[in-house]
Amino acid sequence: MRTAVITAAGEVELRRIPVPDVGDSEVLVRIAACGICTMEANLYAGRMTVYPAAAGHEISGWVERVGATAAGLEDMPAVGSLVTLDGLPRCGACRACRRGQSAICVALQGRVREADGAIAMGAGLADHIVLPASRVWSVGDTDPAVAAMGEPLACVVHSLRRGGFRAGDRVTVIGAGYMGHLHLAVARELGARGVAVVERDEERRTAVAGFADAAVRPSDLAQLPAADVVFVTIASAECIAAALAAVADGGTIVLFGGAPDGPPAELPGYEVHRRQLTVTGSFSHEPDDWRTAAELLRCGSLAPRLESLVTARYGLDEVEKALKQASETPVYRVVVTP
Numbered sequence: 318m319r320t321a322v323i324t325a326a327g328e329v330e331l332r333r334i335p336v337p338d339v340g341d342s343e344v345l346v347r348i349a350a351c352g353i354c355t356m357e358a359n360l361y362a363g364r365m366t367v368y369p370a371a372a373g374h375e376i377s378g379w380v381e382r383v384g385a386t387a388a389g390l391e392d393m394p395a396v397g398s399l400v401t402l403d404g405l406p407r408c409g410a411c412r413a414c415r416r417g418q419s420a421i422c423v424a425l426q427g428r429v430r431e432a433d434g435a436i437a438m439g440a441g442l443a444d445h446i447v448l449p450a451s452r453v454w455s456v457g458d459t460d461p462a463v464a465a466m467g468e469p470l471a472c473v474v475h476s477l478r479r480g481g482f483r484a485g486d487r488v489t490v491i492g493a494g495y496m497g498h499l500h501l502a503v504a505r506e507l508g509a510r511g512v513a514v515v516e517r518d519e520e521r522r523t524a525v526a527g528f529a530d531a532a533v534r535p536s537d538l539a540q541l542p543a544a545d546v547v548f549v550t551i552a553s554a555e556c557i558a559a560a561l562a563a564v565a566d567g568g569t570i571v572l573f574g575g576a577p578d579g580p581p582a583e584l585p586g587y588e589v590h591r592r593q594l595t596v597t598g599s600f601s602h603e604p605d606d607w608r609t610a611a612e613l614l615r616c617g618s619l620a621p622r623l624e625s626l627v628t629a630r631y632g633l634d635e636v637e638k639a640l641k642q643a644s645e646t647p648v649y650r651v652v653v654t655p
């Protein structure tokens with residue numbers, strides 16, 4: 318099988334390695350699509366320097382073989398069915414995992430692959446993948462590029478859960494990038510009373526306008542009804558300040574977007590106290606989020622919206638072009654289909 322390995326900033330190799338063996342509790346999947354997320358773009362651009370990296374963690378594919386133990390389980394996807402995959406392993410043993418908070422597992426990525434010494438960080442930019450059966454989710458019949466959005470959808474479901482979102486809540490999403498669009502789509506699907514989007518860029522604001530109840534520039538924030546939950550998908554002090562202005566008394570602000578080097582935001586302690594606000598973070602996902610994400614894909618109503626977020630598709634032999642586009646230009650999702 319072929320597997321793409323990012324070996325240095327701006328360098329990617331297409332290597333050949335043997336298809337891995339399938340253990341009793343594992344599943345072999347022929348990869349159908351793999352989305353390029355911030356992590357892969359950062360690795361290729363040299364903003365993250367874990368090399369050599371077998372990256373690609375937004376994966377869908379067709380089940381090719383199911384290990385003996387897994388095959389006997391109820392709800393196990395059958396051979397030939399389309400699945401979405403949780404490609405980032407959790408150790409299950411660290412303090413966070415033992416507390417049921419595997420999203421913040423200390424060993425989230427970085428196992429060295431025996432076949433070629435690459436560090437497995439999803440390893441989805443490849444022809445095949447073997448994963449524990451617990452991380453393979455059936456999605457029914459949909460576009461494989463859409464099925465590959467299981468991982469970002471699980472992140473968004475996690476974010477909604479972290480924000481204590483309930484049907485009937487008013488929601489405001491700050492930032493209309495890919496993750497902003499997904500927050501808007503999922504909140505709507507799960508019964509938000511209204512979803513508003515705040516976005517500075519005019520092109521992005523126009524692109525999201527038809528799907529939101531309101532899409533405004535930051536200076537027009539005051540026009541929006543106060544939101545029960547505000548999702549900040551762009552990490553900046555400015556966006557966090559906007560969230561404080563957008564949230565209703567008693568509401569929750571979820572810091573979803575992350576920028577490790579951004580300037581620290583000021584937290585107005587008295588305001589948080591007096592208005593009884595909750596400010597929380599959301600990172601990655603947990604198994605229960607995957608169950609919901611897979612179900613959102615299976616029911617199909619989001620499919621046209623999700624399909625419209627595929628910016629470009631490339632074959633695995635064009636993986637370099639895909640990484641270049643995703644790391645150098647504004648995109649929603651660039652997808653590699655082996």
Ligand SMILES: [Zn+2]
Nearest residue numbers: 354375468469
């Ligand atoms: Zn991702």
Ligand SMILES: [Zn+2]
Nearest residue numbers: 408411414422
């Ligand atoms: Zn862990």
